Amino acid sequence: MTLEQGIFILASLLMLGSALAMVTARSMFVAALWMIGTFAGVAVLFILLNAGFLGIVQILIYIGAIAVLILFAIMLTPDVMGLKPGPRYTGQWPLAAVMASTLAAVIVLLLVRAGNDWHIADAAPNVTDFAVQLGEAFMTTYLLPFEVASGVLLVALIGALVIVRDE
Amino acid sequence: MQINWADTSFLLAPEILLTVGALIVLVLDLLIEDDTSPVLPGFTLLALVSAFGAAAAHLVTGVDDVALFMFAADPLTHFFRLLGIGTALLVLLVSVNYVQARSKHTGEFYSLLLWVTLAVVLVAGAHDLILLYLAFEFLSITSYVLVGWLRDDARSNEGAMKYLLFGAISSALMLYGMSLLYGATGTTRLTEIAAFFTIPETQITGLYSIVVPALVFLLAGIGFKISLVPFHQWAPDAYEGAPTPVAAFLSVGSKSAGFAVLARVLLEAMPAFQEHWTSLLVVLSILTMTLGNLVALRQTNMKRLLAYSSIAQAGYILMGLAAYSAGATFPADGLSGVLIYLVAYLFTNVGVFIGAVIFEQATGSVAISDYAGLIRRSPWLAFTFVVFFLSLAGLPPTAGFVGKLAVFYATVAKGLYFLAIIGVLNSVVSVYYYFNVIRQMFFMPAPEGAERVRMPASMGLALAISFVGTLLIGFYPEPFLNLANMSRDFISALPLL
Amino acid sequence: MQQLDRLFILIGDWFHSLLAQWLPEPVVSAIGMLLSALIIMTIAAVTMLYMTYLERKVVARIQDRIGPNRVGPFGLLQPLADGIKMFTKEMIVPTQAHKVVYNIAPVLAVTPAMMAFAVIPFGRDMVASDLDIGLLYLIAVSSVTEIAIVMGGWASRNKYSLLGGMRAAAQMLSYEIPMVLVLLSLVLMVGSLRLSDFVDVQTVPFILLQPFAFIVFLISAAAEVARSPFDIPEAESELIAGYHTEYGGMRFALFQMAEFVAALGMACIMVTLFLGGWRSWIIPLPSWLWFVIKTFILINVWFWFRGTFPRLRIDQLQALAWKFLVPASLLHAIMTAVLVTFFPLVKDGQLVVQGAEWLTTTVVYFVANVVLLFVLMLLYRPYVRRTVRQLRVATPAAAARQQEVQAA
């Protein structure tokens, strides 16, 4: 087992463990903290995949923004202290569990079956000065998605404001 | 990479006009203190009309097909541009009074209406999974906001919340499917994906077992947008909670966008899997129209009724895609049937929603029982309702008949007789609940002291447009059939720009 | 001089070659990395301790007091005494608290603050890890602190703590935006996210080219690390002590440390981004020394803020961020984009401004910044006036006075 594999296994365990803890946690706040653990694990995987930029972005956006936002939302709801958490799940949680685990089994099975049929390239991607490459791509090939993404953010901003603003 | 900005801005003129319009409306809203000022809707109208004009000009000039930054400016896109912007125009006309009476944020509303139109157009033209997903979510997020626009109305909040939760889950599923598709082919471009599956099958056998589930995931996401059973649960709640003009837009605008995506993904990227998706679509279509119609029978709220009705309609439209056959002559190819149906559906369904808006604006009610005696209170409104319902039920000589004809024709031509029979029987079932509303309007006496239903001018105009459109397509479908015939061509190999 | 400039690097190299005699290369570099991390963290911790001392001294001077003077000469051992006190105090955990979260929060607060130092070039070639996305890394790392604070506030099960935590997080979130937008203008000029590139380009420090950006960044940074006048999250008079109300002893010390280390880190970043980093000014001292000097100047600016400015109210603070700083920094970014088009500093990774050209470039940028400032002031005049009027009416005394005037 190489160092890389070791890190991968550790990060994956952290990630999946946190994810499981997240969906089973009683308190929403604690669940959100576990979610942050998952995000961190994902960031590590990104870095393992030579996508350091994305790893950082993952931390910046997911942990720094989305997770904080969710924590905020939790603190604006009744069970802010997490002292009296009601039932975690809706009545149909066993069904959800069955569905999710079946789906997991099916996908994993299919992935195993697909095995090495993926058209895996021999070379690792060229990753010198990644930020610059990405920036250039955003201004050329990916210009339209870039612009649309700004539209999405603007709309979300306006929308969130209209919906929550106290008058 | 050299970009010709003049060409680009011409090809993307409708999109650019919508974007600029939306931004200017936002700024104007800051400058204008008066929420009821006609400047804002006027400017929005201007933006929409100019975008519509630009889109129509493209159709006339027949610009060369090119893919710009993952956006395909092909006839199919032109078609959905016209459709999306047309819907927005009608919706705008009815929104003005409605929103002014219910919300303080009118400027933002108009701006969002332009954004959501832009999203529809982008979705229709997206030619790359990345842009497709992004535009799709653009449309979704904008729709969530619009549904939840009446922030002090618990129903609006609730509808938006449910819409969002369902939407987010199904778009995550779709995204997973997209990622598998990308992984299998190594590209996100639809045509390149299709090209990948033309390589000898022996080299990719294992991938087939990946791509078929990916297809299912994709259908889940897109099925949500067009409210296919079983991804439809959000629709009645969102429609009921949403401001009624927004519900009109959802039922037509974003639904057509969903069909555009479905057509592009299935026909452009996955023609190699046609036998798989055809059977899936057949099942989904049967489920959708049957369940939609059956549940609609029990509705007492106009908006929920229309929600279920539009679920059922989605089932009919889906028949066209299920019956797609690439080489068939017009209109046996299925896709053109979908397009004709969508045009007919635009006028009809927006029309019926406009009627509901007018009624709601005048009486404050959306209960079907309150429509009693409408013929006494507003004969014209009642009469247009009849035409719209006939069209929804697919009776001649209305637009809905032409649409159903085209779709059923493709189904018969493809040999999917069972599907066709289920389809027509469903349209018979639908008559029952459509005519239940008509029954209220015509057979029941108006309540004591009920006043005439007043119709603001802009709403009346919108109603008239959809009414004329519905009948025009019914009586003289030729230009619309030609439009559909023209638009069903889309690019197989795009030059990159 | 050369030797002195490269002092630490030479030490490092010597140590490296020393170890390399016995150990294989990968292990040596691993040890080297760990050791440099340890050294940086130690220095940061010690500096932080003496920052507290310095702060007390400076503020005392401003208030015409002497400050700590009992422990050791000039009270120099005071921080040490404080530290010992902190470490030996009883560790109290509130019974209602969520134990795990309560205990993790302080640790999590310190970690990101420390991590920031990994990419800062303290001197010529003196950077632990010269990431190509160093700036982004800094922003990302600093955003994690909020979570630790919210955790601390929540886990204490105390409403003041909770409010403090929320306020802190809200404040940090809000001020991150103008900060990042201002950084955007700098990135536009440099064309890189690598911090050492920033230093390389600053023949003339950016504070002269982009004074407006510096001001915005200074304000945002102060808010980001909750320095006065932005220290509402832990304002004693409002929230007892905010999110660390329930913390004591060692854990409290960690929170304190996180704050000071973050402030220190922020000062280092500002030095790197605006003050030319380790570049020498006039006096040819070793690069790292120059860095230290600049950093302490900046730190003193903050102490000076603390001693002179009154604390803001939370809504005023948010209004400042969202209504002024964000639009202003956005405009600034746009302005910079235009300027960069006509007066580029860097083209294809090469510095293009040479010699006398710096003068014109600097003047152009500086003037543009000043113009922007004036434009903004003009734009905001009505708003400011209205706010001031509202504030006047808001106090009962003022209202009464106004009534008198009207009656007369």
Add this chain to the structure above:
Amino acid sequence: MNGLPILSIITFAPLVAALVVLLLNNERAIKTWSVVSSFVIFLLTLWLWFAVDPKALGPGEFAFLEEYSWIPAINVFYRMGVDGLSVPLITLTGLLTFLSIFYSTYVINHRVKEYFFLFLFLEVGMFGVFTSLDYFLFYVFWEIGLVPMYFLIGIWGGPRREYAAIKFFIYTLAGSVLMLLAILGLYFSTGTFDLTALPGQELFGGNFVLKSLAFWGIFLAFAIKVPMWPFHTWLPDAHVEAPTAGSVILAGILLKLGGYGFLRILMPIFPDVFNAYWPVVAVLAVISIVYGALVAMAQWDLKKLIAYSSVNHMGYAMLGIAAAAATLNSSDPAVLDSRAIAVNGAIFQFIAHGLITGALFFLVGVIYERAHTRDLKAFGGLGAVVPKYYAFMAAATFASLGLPGLAGFVSEFMVFRGAFALIPYIAAIGVLGIVLTAAMYLWKIIQMVFLGPLNEKWKDLPDMHWWEIATLTPLVILFTLFGVYPKPILDYVNAGVVALLDLMS
């Protein structure tokens, strides 16, 4: 395609009249206008009767052919034309509509404008079905007719009108949508909707299963409309609940649309399929005859009784058509003769039934207007109180049961004359129906209403008003006249039938 587009004028004249109704505001003016315009339209149809010489038309030829491209994209034409089959029905439509409107002017005083608008609008649909020669156009008119009828039943009908209206609508629609699929299938296999071109075409590449599917789809639409057992259940409800004039049109014309469809579409386009399935059709027709008669006998509601008798009567017509279908391959002259007689009988039955049942429904309306009940058990001994009514009722009843000398007899005789030669065993069962009807009418209507002890409640019942007499007289004259001297009609129809049958062989 030259000269005036006379068929379009006839078809759309009621539409113009209907739109004028919308513009009028005075109830009197509306009524006057409706009567006048429908009379003019009736005159037009009458003129059409004389203007068309069916004998001059060969197989597959039509008079007053109009043809304009409508939707070139799918090869749809606006194509109209008439022959010996359709003209009698058009004239019948004109007549019955005029009489219904005339009668309605006296009894309808509620939502007058809508009523006359819808009635005239309904006429458009009926004319359109009889004149169109493009299947697409045919279908459009077929469906258009449903909507005004729905409203006529739903607004001016009896107590259970809403139920009856929607049931009528749904049943008819259910049949016609399947026909739509069949039409689309036909178009897919032949590329045309042209009813003049479709006969003789090879359908679905000779695939019999598909042909059968299409056949049954279309069959269902027409069978429901006719109606044939077991698709008849909408009919009693619709007839009973509809206003008098509505029932008249429903029984007089709308049922004929289905029969006309059998002759105009199913027979020529699917000769081989029809031939293969003729026993099914024949058995259903016989069941309709017997079942209709038996159920009618069990009714105590006068209107329902007549409604079920329509099932019975239309069964005769269907029997004639089925008999013709049974022998499509034959070239034996005797068989050909019988076949023509059977079809002639069927068409004559359409006309006779239209006149007779129309009259009967008017008569039911007359008594209902007065007594506000149709319960047979409530009447008795009215013969002396309302003698004029008694006379009319007796005439219509005898005509209906097929008394020789009246129109009903001629048609039934011809049908059985044809059918016995072609399908003797089935026809024999059918004759049972005749016996049953006789019993039922004599026993039920005449005896229970007019004979027996007088129910005191009705002793002041007024006799028929002049307008009621005016409405009924033409009908009585006509069915008597055609009973005595059916030749002009038969000649006319026969020409059309011969052309039709020639077309198939």
Add this chain to the structure above:
Amino acid sequence: MSSIPLNWYLIVAALLFCIGLFGALSRRSAIGILMGIELMLNAVNINLVAFWRYVEVDGLAGQMFAIVVITVAAAEAAVALALVRALYRSRDTVTVEEIDLLKW
């Protein structure tokens, strides 16, 4: 080449996706559902980046896709939490089972 096979990443992502799905389908709180959805999106991102690293050689589509997903997730979370807030204000609950003005 990396020493980690592509399938490892894919399987881990699939498991994460399904855990997220379970959370999204079973949680009572709207926020809990949202958190589940975030996990699903993260799983997709692992897929995308892994495919980018192993399958797509000369291009940035995978990374771009992941960035787009992150952007959209942020926007979606913003709107969602605004709605949670509005809902809590009007209904005093964020529990999906209690959001029942409209029939499901």
